[in-house]
Amino acid sequence: MDEFKRREFIKLSAISFAGIAMQFSAVSAFALTANGQNGFLGSNPEMNWDAFISKIQALAKTQHVKPWNQSKYLGKVEAIMNKCKFPEFEKVKKAFQEYKNQSPDWFEHELLHQEIDFQISLLQFEKGEYISHHDHPEMCGIINMVTSNALVKNYSIDKLLDKTRTEKYGEKEIKIKSCIIKEVQNEILLPNQTSILTSTESNIHSLMPNKFTQLVDIFTPSYSEESEKGTKWFQVNEKENFEGIPKQFLAEYASID
16 A cells, blocks of 8 residues: 555646546436336345435435535435445446446546436546546535545645746646645545545545546536536645645646636
């Protein structure tokens, strides 16, 4: 596991980074009895795919009742995910079986379910593929490691700085802003372990698998065109603490103002 500590992220430009490909699909509405006929039950009929979706749907609706406690919500989602054996769900098993490394040096993303209130995705990484530091504007989420392991780091914004600079990308001039981020989590997630972020705490994160890795994540609410465009990708100076303060780092990001 020490290999994680020796490796460094390759920093990517915020505007050149392609981002996670989002696609919208119709919401599934199979009855539980139909699942049995179509092979969705697996070995746990009390937690088949549609039972799982139904439970998350009910929880996700609570976001519309204010005040909404994201931490408590994610705790309940985590409890449901812990009961799931994702490789046994036919929907996930099919995605595993049909896996192709279509994007060398970038992970494969499959949208398992999406509606306005939440979305569920399957991410599959080859060794060496990773997600660098980025945020999830106005969203909360939970990652469930399905196979292998990954180094996951989470950060919260500690302070926005007045310091700005500009960089030219072709004919465009991009404003680069600075901030101080505080490390909240830095650990290796093993199978069936989870990592959580809210819209205000631990919202910036990075993920580096050690070998071929598969994970399922749930984000609430679902990604929209606005939130996707609003995602910021950070270049973080992890070589030294900002002003010597433990777990605080200087970070830069492209402004979309």
